[in-house]
Amino acid sequence: MRSAFSNKKIIALLTLPSVAIIIFAIIAPLVVSIYFSFMEWAGFGAATFVGWENYRQLLSHDTTFYRSLSNTFALILVTIFLQNPVAFIVAAILTKLKDTASRTLRTIYFIPATLSLVVVTKLWTNIYNPSYGFLNKILASLGFGGVSIAWLSDPRTALGSVIWIMIWQGFGWALLFYYAGLMTVPKELEEAAIVDGANRLQLYTRIVLPYMVPVIQSVIVIDVISSLKQMEMVFLSTEGGPGDLTQFIAVYLYQKAFRYSEYGYGNTISVIFVILAVTLTLVIQWAFKERDHGIKRRLR
């Protein structure tokens, strides 16, 4: 019977197709990307080997690259310090509502998350439209009729407007994660705290929040990774402009390769992007694990 659980033929049959498809479609392209990251190639003609030149250029002279990193960082900050707390509070209120009300509201809040990035982006580019968009009509109805803001092309509003689309669609996800987490807080824990005379604020800061730390950590990991991976919304709205004010790393590598015909350089950005994504994931997970141990040690 033991041998039935280690039947080699069955294991190979169950495993190899998935492994093969991932090696073919994810790992092999990475190797191809590393190869081309050392080349200068316009997409046609001969490719020339340039050694570390692309990397040197990217890391020491490319201001657009650093702009796209700082934009990603801005998005991470807005997500963690604005979207997440609001989602947490709304989720906490939802747990106190009657079942039907809570379910109806949750269903509505999650609608944007089910729409495609193309639909979401096009919805908002129309809302932002300077001549017929809803936003400028609000301004007009408030008496600022002369003011017409081109939300996505004005340097003062472009980044904010793009980030708003992103956190708008992400809100439903954050809410759902926090709601699911809050539902696992034991009722006895809350009741005991109230019996001990804790008020509502104390209940949340002293009991619920510490209990939710693992969930909050998971959500932050997801936030950071998904911020890093933002692309389609920018690609379909501002294309990184005006200038490079709304540039994100994935859009930048795409444009370098397909618009400016710097295929080799685009791959260099790709490779750095993979390194960033992997290190960032490892670092956050490691940092959170360290903290967890710290908390456990203190509890002991």
Place this chain on the structure above:
Amino acid sequence: MTEFRMRHRAKRSILFLFLALFALAQIFPLLWVASYSLQKSGDLFGPELIKFPTNPVWNNYVRAWTDGKIPQYLSNTLLVVIPSVALSTVLSFSIAYAYTRMKWKLRPLAWFIITIGLTIPIHTTLLPNFIWYNSFHLINTHLGLIISYVAFSISFNAIIFSGLLSGLPYSMEESAFLDGARYPRILVSIIAPMTATGFATVGVQTFLNHWNEFIMANTYLISEAKRTLPFSIIRFQGQYSADYAVQFACMTLVALPPLVLYFAFNRWIVAGITAGAVKG
């Protein structure tokens, strides 16, 4: 007492107002577009903040359907999404089973390769695949797109399945072995039915993701005739750019199927997401 109750009631209504405002913020853009999709394009430029379609112009939808080439894009989407969802579901169930229930040496390595898809950004495969897929004649084919969709969805789906599978008692298989049952059969007629919820969650979730996917389709599919549903919206940017109402109708049409699916399978979608978050 009455004062207390009144204050309580006031607090409750403020709370409800707050929640309702949020709900409105989450669906307003969709309602706005849907409402103008039933009017004349010129109505959009009117002075009023928002105008309701008192005389619905249904013809916008007819034109979106034909000028947006929706039948063609729709059949392309189905040609890609049906195989990719089926493959991804079966493959991720298989690997999750082998990982959680069976004993073999390369287990950790295989799982590492599987979960790689969660960390590597899709976008970093776009440039190299343009060359790599081309050498297998996979560029501008639905097969190439299916392969990429499956590869990137196996990771998350396998994690969901492994969560469900590790909870099953080993006596399930052991008694089947004693009865003389063999492997493929045990998987199909005993284990798979026990993880039916997993199949529902993974199926719906993957369907939505692949239905909505844009950037890989935009990169790998070059000819108009091969492209998928999101392109019906993109199409209007060029030659039909002034026809806002038809554009809006097209957006509404494309947004509708995922919405219907979401309302029908709400429970499974939520279960899948929550499983993902709890696992981290």
